[in-house]
Amino acid sequence: xxxxxxxxxxxxxxxxxxxxxxxxxxxxxxxxxxxxxxxxxxxxxxxxxxxxxxxxxxxxxxxxxxxxxxxxxxxxxxxxxxxxxxxxxxxxxxxxxxxxxxxxxxxxxxxxxxxxxxxxxxxxxxxxxxxxxxxxxxxxxxxxxxxxxxxxxxxxxxxxxxxxxxxxxxxxxxxxx
Amino acid sequence: xxxxxxxxxxxxxxxxxxxxxxxxxxxxxxxxxxxxxxxxxxxxxxxxxxxxxxxxxxxxxxxxxxxxxxxxxxxxxxxxxxxx
Numbered sequence: 001x002x003x004x005x006x007x008x009x010x011x012x013x014x015x016x017x018x019x020x021x022x023x024x025x026x027x028x029x030x031x032x033x034x035x036x037x038x039x040x041x042x043x044x045x046x047x048x049x050x051x052x053x054x055x056x057x058x059x060x061x062x063x064x065x066x067x068x069x070x071x072x073x074x075x076x077x078x079x080x081x082x083x084x085x086x087x088x089x090x091x092x093x094x095x096x097x098x099x100x101x102x103x104x105x106x107x108x109x110x111x112x113x114x115x116x117x118x119x120x121x122x123x124x125x126x127x128x129x130x131x132x133x134x135x136x137x138x139x140x141x142x143x144x145x146x147x148x149x150x151x152x153x154x155x156x157x158x159x160x161x162x163x164x165x166x167x168x169x170x171x172x173x174x175x176x177x
Numbered sequence: 178x179x180x181x182x183x184x185x186x187x188x189x190x191x192x193x194x195x196x197x198x199x200x201x202x203x204x205x206x207x208x209x210x211x212x213x214x215x216x217x218x219x220x221x222x223x224x225x226x227x228x229x230x231x232x233x234x235x236x237x238x239x240x241x242x243x244x245x246x247x248x249x250x251x252x253x254x255x256x257x258x259x260x261x
Contacts, residue, residue, distance in 0.1 A: 013242065020252075025256065105222070111223065
C-alpha cells in the first residue's frame with residue numbers, strides 16, 4: 001500500500017519505474033502479439049498506470065491480484081476496447097473493478113489561471129482528495145503544526161479555488177453580455 | 178463548522194439528518210448558497226483534472242528515465258527485443 005511517499009514526485013516516479021519494470025515487458029509482448037507497436041504499448045500502459053494508481057488510492061482498495069496481473073488486465077481491456085468495433089464501449093472487466101470516470105472537462109485556460117494563483121493550494125487539495133492522504137500524513141508532508149491546522153488550511157484552499165473559478169465565470173458572463 | 182465544510186458534508190451526505198434538512202431549506206431560499214454548492218462541485222472537477230495531469234507528468238518522467246538512464250539498459254534491450 002502506498003503511503004505518504006505517494007505524493008512526493010521523486011518517489012512517485014520510483015513507483016512508476018518499478019511498475020514499468022515489472023509489468024511493461026509482459027504488456028509489450030501482448031501488444032506486439034496483437035499487432036501493435038511500441039507507441040501503442042506505451043500509450044496503453046500509461047493509461048493503465050494512471051487507472052491503477054487511482055485504484056490503489058481508493059479507500060476500499062484490497063489487492064486481490066499482483067500488480068502485474070492488474071496492469072495486464074487493464075491493458076488488455078483498453079486494447080480490446082480500442083481495437084474491436086463490436087466491443088467498443090464495453091465496461092471494464094468487473095473483477096478489475098476500476099472506476100473509469102470520464103476525464104473531467106476543465107478548460108486548459110481555466111486550469112492555468114488557477115495554477116498561477118496558487119499551485120501550493122492545488123497540491124494540498126490533490127494530496128487530500130486525489131492521493132487521499134489522511135490528515136496526519138498531510139500535516140507531515142506540508143509541515144502543518146497538526147491535524148487541526150491541516151484541516152483549516154484544506155478548507156481555505158478549497159474556498160480559494162471555488163471563489164476563483166466562480167469569479168472567472170462571472171467575469172466571462174460580464175464580458176459577453 | 179464553517180460553510181465550506183458544511184457544503185462538503187452536504188455534498189457527501191454526511192451531515193446529521195436535521196442539518197441536511199436545514200441545508201436543503203436554505204438552498205431553496207438562498208441563491209448565493211446554491212451558487213457556492215455548484216462551484217464547490219466544479220472545484221472538485223478541477224482538482225481531479227489537475228491531479229491527473231500531475232500524475233501523467235510523473236508517469237512520462239518515469240518513462241523518459243527508463244529509456245535514457247544507463248542503469249536501465251537491460252530493460253531497454255528487453256523491450257527492444259520484443260518489438261524487433
